[in-house]
Amino acid sequence: MLISDTHRFLFIHVQKTGGSTIDNNLSAALGDVRRIPEAHRHAPLERLLQLEPGLADYWIAGFVRNPWSRMVSWWRMVERFRDGADRGVERYLDHLKRNKFIASVIAEHPDFESFILNATAEHARLRKPQVEFMTTPTRDADFVGRQESLESDLKTIYDRLGLEWTPLESVNIDPGRPDYHDLYTPASRDRVAELFAADLSAYDYTF
Known part of the structure; x- marks a missing residue:
């Protein structure tokens, strides 16, 4: 905030x-x-x-x-921390010691499908519309x-x-992020639709 x-x-x-x-x-x-x-x-x-x-x-x-895109962004963050820790990068290792949420997702959900179908049931923050x-x-x-x-x-x-506009300086850019459509199976697509039905209704998002 x-x-x-x-x-x-x-x-x-x-x-x-x-x-x-x-x-x-x-x-x-x-x-x-x-x-x-x-x-x-x-x-x-x-x-x-x-x-x-x-x-x-x-x-x-x-x-x-868009909820389907947003969940891919969540997962890509998890992957960055997992891969960085696997490489022994100190800042990722230190963060995982403090962030039990990310650490538990990495430990229990090896792929995107599991993340969508199961981690969303375990962690309230992942399913809050x-x-x-x-x-x-x-x-x-x-x-x-x-x-x-x-x-x-x-x-x-x-x-x-009444603010003067200046060009955006973007952070947390993920240039290698795939098209979110390519990552979903019918089951995971339906799971996101179920979890975020309120968002789809309120903001008129579609897959």
Whole structure:
């Protein structure tokens, strides 16, 4: 999450939606940025409003992504940590000592099919619909951008906040990522559709 009190703005950071790139660029453009120490950086809107009810009066934005593509991004991150640790890269080894979630996925799920069919049952964060990050019973995000149109949607946020646009400096780029369509079997495709039915309905995504 990212908060600018000067601009009365709250950004919701959903995992695997380009959020790190967005956060870095907004932080530089906004100037005054703060976080809520008690909240995880991927905390949903409902949790943030529990901690700071006054944020309901702020302009609230976040980004989402096609669920099938998003799950491939999750898996590619797992592969990077696994392969880096196998090569003995110290930063990956150190991270896996601290990140029990990634370590357990690597230990128990050797391939993408197992990750989709089984890891999603074991780890709640992998099956939480994105719409649940953006909505509460009393307050919804004012603007929901899409990772697929990240730059143009982020420009919309800049315009709304009166910020000067600067070219994006992307992070966590995965140039070797395959077309997500090629990785799914009928079973894994259906599993994602089942898990993220709320996202498919809310954001009109299709396979």
